[in-house]
Each structure stands twice: as C-alpha cells, then as structure tokens.
Amino acid sequence: DAGVIQSPRHEVTEMGQEVTLRCKPISGHNSLFWYRQTMMRGLELLIYFNNNVPIDDSGMPEDRFSAKMPNASFSTLKIQPSEPRDSAVYFCASSKLAGDSNEQFFGPGTRLTVL
Amino acid sequence: GENVEQHPSTLSVQEGDSAVIKCTYSDSASNYFPWYKQELGKRPQLIIDIRSNVGEKKDQRIAVTLNKTAKHFSLHITETQPEDSAVYFCAAYQAGTALIFGKGTTLSVSS
Numbered sequence: 001d002a003g004v005i006q007s008p009r010h011e012v013t014e015m016g017q018e019v020t021l022r023c024k025p026i027s028g029h030n031s032l033f034w035y036r037q038t039m040m041r042g043l044e045l046l047i048y049f050n051n052n053v054p055i056d057d058s059g060m061p062e063d064r065f066s067a068k069m070p071n072a073s074f075s076t077l078k079i080q081p082s083e084p085r086d087s088a089v090y091f092c093a094s095s096k097l098a099g100d101s102n103e104q105f106f107g108p109g110t111r112l113t114v115l
Numbered sequence: 116g117e118n119v120e121q122h123p124s125t126l127s128v129q130e131g132d133s134a135v136i137k138c139t140y141s142d143s144a145s146n147y148f149p150w151y152k153q154e155l156g157k158r159p160q161l162i163i164d165i166r167s168n169v170g171e172k173k174d175q176r177i178a179v180t181l182n183k184t185a186k187h188f189s190l191h192i193t194e195t196q197p198e199d200s201a202v203y204f205c206a207a208y209q210a211g212t213a214l215i216f217g218k219g220t221t222l223s224v225s226s
Contacts, residue, residue: 033213042218043159043204056213058116091158102147102208106158 002026004107006092012113018080021110024073025094033104034067034077035091043091049075050097082114117142119207121217128195130226138205138217139187145207148181148188149214153202162203163190195224 005024013019025032033048047057049069057067064083069075079086089111093104118141128134140148149164165172165179165188172179176195181188192199202221206214 031213043216045213045215048213050211055211097211102214103149103161103164104214106160108158 004092004094004105006090006107006110008110009108010111010113012115013082014115015083016081017114018078019082019086019112019114021077021090021092021112023075023077023092023107025075025092026105027073028096029094029105030072030097031095031102031104032069032075033093033095034075035093035106037089037091037109046077079112082112084114087112087114117145117207117209117212117215119205119215119217121205121220123220124218125221125223127223127225130195130197130224132195134192134195134199134222134224136190136203136205136220136222137187138189138207139185140207140215141186142207142209143183143186144209146210147208148179149206149208150179150190151204151206151216153204153219155201159204192222195222197224197226200224 007022030051034046036044046059047067052069067077089109091109092107095102095104121138146167151159152162153159163177165181176193178191202219204219205217208214
C-alpha cells in the first residue's frame with residue numbers, strides 16, 4: 001500500500017494567488033482529514049469527511065478555505081486568495097470508520113509558503 | 116467539543132532517564148487515546164494507543180496510562196535514547212468524529 005499521497009510536497013506562491021492541495025487516501029479508508037500545522041498552533045483540524053461527506057468544517061479558518069471530496073480516492077483543499085499567514089504544513093490523513101478506534105495515517109504533508 | 120491539553124511543551128532529559136508527558140481531555144464520551152510521534156520534517160506516526168476500557172498498556176520502553184475518572188492520560192518512555200527525540204502528540208477520539216490533538220511536547224534526549 002502506498003499510504004496517503006499528497007501533492008505537491010512543496011508550494012511557494014505569492015499573496016493573492018489560488019492554491020490547491022491534493023490528497024489521495026489509503027484505499028478502503030472512508031474517513032479523510034485535513035490538518036494544518038504551525039509552530040504557534042500545533043496540529044489544527046480543518047475539516048473531515050466520512051464517506052465523502054463533509055462532517056465538520058468548523059476548523060476552516062475563513063471563507064478563503066474550501067475543501068471537496070468528489071469521490072472516495074481524492075480530496076482537495078483550496079485557498080483563494082492566499083495570504084502570508086496561511087504559510088504552514090498541511091497534512092491529509094485517512095482512516096477506517098470504526099467503533100472504538102480511529103488510527104489515522106498521515107500523508108507526507110504539503111509545505112506551503114505564501115510570500 | 117473536545118479539548119485536549121498537553122504538558123509540558125518541552126522536555127529535556129539525559130539518555131537513560133525516563134520521560135513523562137501528560138494530557139487531559141474534556142469530553143467524557145472520548146474513548147480512544149492515541150499517541151503520535153513526529154520526527155523533524157516528517158509526518159506524525161502512531162506509536163501507542165489505549166482504549167477507555169483499559170487502564171494501562173505497555174510496548175517495550177513505552178507505556179500509556181489512562182484515568183477516566185480524572186480524564187487524563189500519560190505517556191511514559193523509559194531508558195530514553197537519542198532517537199526518541201521528537202515531538203509527541205496526544206489525542207482523544209469518540210466514535211464518528213475526528214482525533215483532537217494536544218499542542219505537542221518537544222522531547223530532547225541528550226547523550
């Protein structure tokens with residue numbers, strides 16, 4: 001199994017540009033999570049999907065952020081327009097919906113720098 | 116919603132010493148508590164977890180304890196080694212939701 005795949009691994013863009021981050025979860029997993037990691041705030045949950053349906057997007061910081069999961073094998077996180085304070089590492093994670101546990105497998109992350 | 120507090124934020128120990136990281140959670144419905152280790156520049160990876168029906172779990176040099184009444188759980192690392200240096204995150208979970216992570220503890224083990 002290839003694990004969770006994210007692209008791009010690094011993104012440098014200028015303020016005001018649109019940024020799209022992509023994620024392919026582990027095959028067979030039906031929950032997908034987007035996190036943002038910064039030194040100041042640690043690992044913040046932005047949004048998660050169960051069976052492709054967004055369940056909780058209360059962590060999405062502003063309307064500039066949006067996420068979609070059109071099918072079980074693909075999700076995107078879009079920032080439009082981007083701002084310097086959006087610079088962070090964005091992780092996607094996936095898991096199987098299960099009753100008592102939820103081991104999440106993280107992707108390698110996308111390091112976003114907004115100039 | 117769930118809130119997870121973790122401390123200390125940084126911890127420095129000598130090689131061979133023990134390290135303890137503590138977390139508290141707010142929602143009594145949480146029933147699964149994993150610990151993740153994140154090495155510099157890498158992704159978080161699960162190292163040990165515990166469910167609410169268990170008080171303690173051990174895996175070689177790593178152990179986790181859970182006190183459901185007090186709503187706190189701890190990670191214990193014995194005989195620390197330089198390769199244990201990393202950021203450690205605790206998390207809490209209840210069915211159908213997402214893991215909520217603590218802010219992390221940066222552990223430094225010096226030889």
